[in-house]
Amino acid sequence: MADAEPNLHVANTTAPEAPAKPSLRKRLLTGIAGAVLIAGVGYGGWYALVGSHYISTDNAYVGADTASVTPMVAAQVAGVAVSDTQQVRKGDVLVQLDDSDARIALAQAEADLAKARRQYGQTSATSAALAAQVQARSADISRARAQLVAAEADYEKARVDLARRQRLAPNGAVSGEELTSATNAFSSAKANLELARAGVAQANSTRGAATGELAANNALISGTTANSAPEVLAAQARVDQARLDLQRTVIRAPVDGVVTRRAVQVGQRVAPGAQLMLIVPINQLYVDANFKEGQLTRVKVGQPVTLKSDLYGGNVEYHGKVVGLSGGTGSSFALIPAQNATGNWIKVVQRLPVRVQLDPKELAEHPLRVGLSMDAEIDVSKN
Incomplete structure (x- = not known):
């Protein structure tokens, strides 16, 4: 009986604690649900006010x-003055190309320019010479016309003399020799007249040719100077292109930046448009x-x-x-x-x-x- 009492006491002490476990679990779940609800409400409010x-x-x-x-x-x-990862500024030298050919091309272009200017000067001098020739041909025309007037006078005199002797010849007042001499003089005067007329025509033609040459030569230099003539301008353009090609043998950085993907080495021959590097x-x-x-x-x-x-x-x-x-x-x-x-x-x-x-x-x-x-x-x- 003494042993049974403690067991009975234990049973009495543990029985009331059993109903407390469901109550604690309920409170715990309720707390978690409330925390989740509060977090959801808070997130919803944050999203509506800020997150959205x-x-x-x-x-x-x-x-x-x-x-x-x-x-x-x-x-x-x-x-090659730069390497990968190197920082450069705009205008810095990146690559130097061999400029021997470019210098020769520039010298040739400058020589062509000097030749074009000299040819322009020669053309200008030719115009002056042709103008003098035109004046000389005008003088030739004047001389030919004077010779024509003299030939016409000689012809008229020879014709009158021949006509007078022909009228007197039937009466025996003029000898046959004198008549023959007058006839020959008339024929000679007539030939000289035709020659004088041809001389005038030739002088006019020569002056016309000289005038045409002068006009053609003046057309080459009209409205131009030694610096604005088309041939000079074309030669100057070739000089500018050759000088630009010489400048382009020095390749410079187009922008500030860092060099990457360098693909050029000393001694390599490059072609226009080949990518050497990136900036x-x-x-x-x-x-x-x-x-x-x-x-x-x-x-x-x-x-x-x-x-x-x-x-x-x-x-x-x-x-x-x-x-x-x-x-x-x-x-x-x-x-x-x-x-x-x-x-x-x-x-x-x-x-x-x-x-x-x-x-x-x-x-x-x-x-x-x-x-x-x-x-x-x-x-x-x-x-």
Whole structure:
């Protein structure tokens, strides 16, 4: 009996505690449900007041409009002044080409220019000589006309003398010899008259030829000078081209940036248009952020963007603005675009690149490189 009492006491002490377990579990579940409810309400309020004003993506990458360095003339490379990863300023010498051929071409063009100017001077002098010839031919015409007048007078005198002797010859007043002499004189005077007329015609023709030559020569120099004549201008253009080709043997940086993909060596012969290297303008970088098509409803040009780079982590923020949306999705411009006209088509959410312009001052403080990953967040509440 003594042993039974403790067992009975234990039973009496444990029986009232059993109903407390369901009450504790209920309170715990109720607390969790309340916490979830409060969190949901809080998130809903935060999203309605703040979160709905922003869209974000981690599918964003740094880009740049790189400058391709290409030669304008064909020549052998005499020297390369830069290497990959080297930072250059606009105008810095990148590559020196052998300029021997260009110097020879310039000297030849300058000689052609001097020859063209000398020919212009010769043409001008020829005009003066032709003008003198025209004046000389005019004097020849005057002399020929004077000879014609004399020949006409001689002809008229010989004709009168012959006519008088012919009237007197039947009466025997004129001898046959005198009549014959008068007839010969008349024939000679007539021939001299025809010769004088031909001389006048020839003098006129010679003056006409000289006048035509003068007009043709003047047409070559009319309204021009030694610097504006067409032949001189053409020669000057060849000189300018040769001088430009000589300048182009020194290849300079077109923009500020960093050298990358250098593909030129000393001794290599390069052709016009061959890519020698790229210059990445790291102070003019931008970001292409690929947002889902459902996020772009309220995206507009000019909206502010906050960005973070994996290179510096979350402690460094970049600020930019939306400058435009791409003309097509990334998949539409892929090398092998997706073909959706099939029986097993499955809809895939597309992404559209949004171009974001970065602040140059922030880029100078924390430089980026092309291809780095970025996190982008657009404030779509701003118009």
